[in-house]
Amino acid sequence: MFRSGFVSVIGRPNVGKSTLTNSLIGEKLSIISSKPQTTRNTIKAIINTSDSQIIVIDTPGIHKPKNKLGEYMVRIAEGTLNEVDIVLFIVEATDKEPGAGDIYIAEQLKAVKTPVILIINKIDLIRKEELLETIRNFSQLADFTAVVPISAATGEGTDIVVDEIKKLLPEGPRYFPYDIITDQAERMLAAELIREKILELVSEEVPHGTGVEIITFREREGRDLIDIEANIYCERESHKGIIIGKQGAMLKKIGSLARIEME
Numbered sequence: 001m002f003r004s005g006f007v008s009v010i011g012r013p014n015v016g017k018s019t020l021t022n023s024l025i026g027e028k029l030s031i032i033s034s035k036p037q038t039t040r041n042t043i044k045a046i047i048n049t050s051d052s053q054i055i056v057i058d059t060p061g062i063h064k065p066k067n068k069l070g071e072y073m074v075r076i077a078e079g080t081l082n083e084v085d086i087v088l089f090i091v092e093a094t095d096k097e098p099g100a101g102d103i104y105i106a107e108q109l110k111a112v113k114t115p116v117i118l119i120i121n122k123i124d125l126i127r128k129e130e131l132l133e134t135i136r137n138f139s140q141l142a143d144f145t146a147v148v149p150i151s152a153a154t155g156e157g158t159d160i161v162v163d164e165i166k167k168l169l170p171e172g173p174r175y176f177p178y179d180i181i182t183d184q185a186e187r188m189l190a191a192e193l194i195r196e197k198i199l200e201l202v203s204e205e206v207p208h209g210t211g212v213e214i215i216t217f218r219e220r221e222g223r224d225l226i227d228i229e230a231n232i233y234c235e236r237e238s239h240k241g242i243i244i245g246k247q248g249a250m251l252k253k254i255g256s257l258a259r260i261e262m263e
Helices: 017-025 068-079 100-109 128-139 158-168 186-201 237-244 246-262
Strands: 003-011 043-048 052-058 086-092 116-121 146-149 210-219 226-234
Touching (some): 003 017, 017 086, 017 116, 226 237
Parallel strands (some): 003 052
């Protein structure tokens, strides 16, 4: 029997949701940054096996919003909970016990009927003898279908995550061809990688109010290359100079690092 379904990845900002999505698929589809709230698009990663297809939706972090952008991103995240087959709730092992943000999300989960798997991430950053107590503390948050300790960064335990998901998948069709790993266009992935490098490189003076638009995306004639031209949009005029840098140095660095990721 073939099984398939949709899985939502939720958690506080910056707990490793995008890292887990990338680790499960084996490719970089979601941007990763030390700054929270970097994921804006519900990028679908598609995990194909011989007897199942898992479609992972990577959502922005659920948190108490502080502004209109935050409210919008939280609505996207919360709106997925009743529309998917399985929810992966990610917390950090380094926290040792639930914080206010984890408790807030757990309260939202009590209102949904979707099975929830608790993922305790970043176990590579704690001592093994601390793990059992950490699992016990977080397991009390809600009635979880399963609890899986992992390290999304190293890949430890991610195979168990896939196994637990497959146990809960309903019978269904293969929604996407076997060789497809995302439903996002290459243009969008290119824009996301450029935005990731902006978040990595610019100072704290430039917040999340930046956007990237791909203007041209075309193959170079006679070469195995793609020429990409992009516009970067800023909320404030003052941010332009920071992103461009002295004599264009920062902009050049952003482009170079994004190019390496794309290749």
